[in-house]
Amino acid sequence: MSEPAQTQKAAGPKPRPLSPHLQVYKPQLTSVMSITHRATGYALSIGLVMLTWMLLALASGPAAYETFLSFAGSGVGQLLLFGWSLALFYHLCNGVRHLLWDMGYLFKIEKAYKAGYIVLLFTVILTAYFWWSVSV
Amino acid sequence: MKLKWEDDGTFKSPLSRARGLGSAGGAVTHWWHQRLTSVANLLLMLWLVCAAAQMPGWSYDVVAGWLAQPINAVLMLLSVISVFYHAALGCQVIAEDYIHHEGLKIFKLGGIRLFFLATGVTCVFSILKIAFTG
Ligand code: HEM
Ligand code: HEM
Numbered sequence: 001m002s003e004p005a006q007t008q009k010a011a012g013p014k015p016r017p018l019s020p021h022l023q024v025y026k027p028q029l030t031s032v033m034s035i036t037h038r039a040t041g042y043a044l045s046i047g048l049v050m051l052t053w054m055l056l057a058l059a060s061g062p063a064a065y066e067t068f069l070s071f072a073g074s075g076v077g078q079l080l081l082f083g084w085s086l087a088l089f090y091h092l093c094n095g096v097r098h099l100l101w102d103m104g105y106l107f108k109i110e111k112a113y114k115a116g117y118i119v120l121l122f123t124v125i126l127t128a129y130f131w132w133s134v135s136v
Numbered sequence: 137m138k139l140k141w142e143d144d145g146t147f148k149s150p151l152s153r154a155r156g157l158g159s160a161g162g163a164v165t166h167w168w169h170q171r172l173t174s175v176a177n178l179l180l181m182l183w184l185v186c187a188a189a190q191m192p193g194w195s196y197d198v199v200a201g202w203l204a205q206p207i208n209a210v211l212m213l214l215s216v217i218s219v220f221y222h223a224a225l226g227c228q229v230i231a232e233d234y235i236h237h238e239g240l241k242i243f244k245l246g247g248i249r250l251f252f253l254a255t256g257v258t259c260v261f262s263i264l265k266i267a268f269t270g
Pocket of ligand 2: 042045046227230231234235236240244247248251252
């Protein structure tokens, strides 16, 4: 029991590698984009409540739909819709990056980074183009 | 009572008896369904975004009239089914990663399924009602 720590360590199994300690691990484009894919997927899932509300309101008739529209048109509603569209375009573009990985492409570090920048670029372009063309 | 992995006299091979019982417990199917719905989501969401961008205003008559068109109703149904299933699978993975208490996790996974089933059915019913009566 009172063995010195030194010998205990030498006798024990080789320590296993630890996962990166988030507080001291430098954020990188790849890791930040990875967790953002998860965050946007989660946010999109919660946002489906608003889609459900819209469809149910449409099915219930003009009065219920008016209530929905007045929320969707309010400041908070517009902010939520904008956020949902931004999350969707990011998740959609990065989803393609994920599917390419699943097919065995983009494993070289430079390629993973390059594709990451392309995803960010397309996210901005698609979101801007969407809000430019949609009638609000 | 015979347990699932015991010989139940149905001449199942050891492999077929073991299916779904491994540590993976159906994870490959889960993974594969997540990819299938990803590809479906990609196409369907591009359609939906284009449709939304071209919607001439958002009044009741315009939107209900749009959704009453058979092609739009069908694509909307497919979108809802694919997206809600994909979301349920995805949220399950997130919950499995972050909730370490076994009982809480099972409760949580049940809640996630019920949530997406309930909202998904609400959407499907609403689309059908508009499509058939609108
Ligand atoms: C509104 C629609 C969508 C919702 C609600 C949604 C939701 C989610 C959620 C919650 C996850 C789990 C995230 C994780 O495990 O970290 C996920 C993963 C994923 N999504 Fe989506 N998603 C949507 C649309 C799309 C689209 C359009 C694509 C197109 C390519 C896509 C591709 C993927 C992929 C590939 C994964 C797996 C990523 C991985 O391996 O970790 N999703 N999604
Ligand atoms: C049915 C209603 C729901 C209830 C009562 C509920 C309740 C909870 C509670 C109490 C926790 C904390 C667990 C913990 O501290 O370990 C939690 C975590 C979580 N919930 Fe829900 N939830 C519900 C619906 C949902 C839905 C619909 C989703 C997915 C869209 C979801 C996704 C998650 C995830 C991913 C976590 C883990 C995140 C974390 O631990 O910080 N929940 N939920």
